[in-house]
Amino acid sequence: MPITTIAGRDIHVDDEGFLTAYDEWDADLAKQLAAQIGIDLTDAHFKVLTFLRADYAAQGETATLRRVSTLGGIPTKELFTLFPKKPAKKMAYIAGLPKPHGCV
Template sequence: MPVTKIAGRALHVDDEGFLTAYDEWDPELAERLAAQIGIDLTDAHWKALSFLREDYAAQGETATLRRVSAVGGIPTKDLFKLFPKKPAKKMAYIAGLPKPHGCV
């Protein structure tokens, strides 16, 4: 697996830049990752990211957009506003998780 440096930290990533080591993530890193893709995190963003992290820990895979909406209780329309264009990929990237299955 490739290693990249962000904010002076060595991070393990896949070929698309998604983190591959769950424990290398922290909220400060999330802020940096979000800034790289033009997103300023708000409480609404953190609700989605927290759900993703908790769900991943319990399920062992990154939640799909449908799961975040149905189980996480965040309407799909809101997710598209928070994470414009490809919200599932952007949420996973910022949350330090693998790309969800089914994302191209």
């Protein structure tokens, strides 16, 4: 697995840059990952990220947009506002999780 350095830390990633080690993620890393794709994180973003990480820990796979909207209680429209263009992929990337199944 490739290793990249972000904010002075070595991070294990896959070929597309998604983290592969769940425990390497923290809020500071999330801010760095978000900044790399032009997103400035707010409390609303962290609500989504917290849901995603908890759901991943329980389910063993990254939640889809529908699951985040339905179980996380965050409207799909809001997800597109918070994470413009390809929200599922961006949410997973910033949350330090694998790309969701079905994402291109």
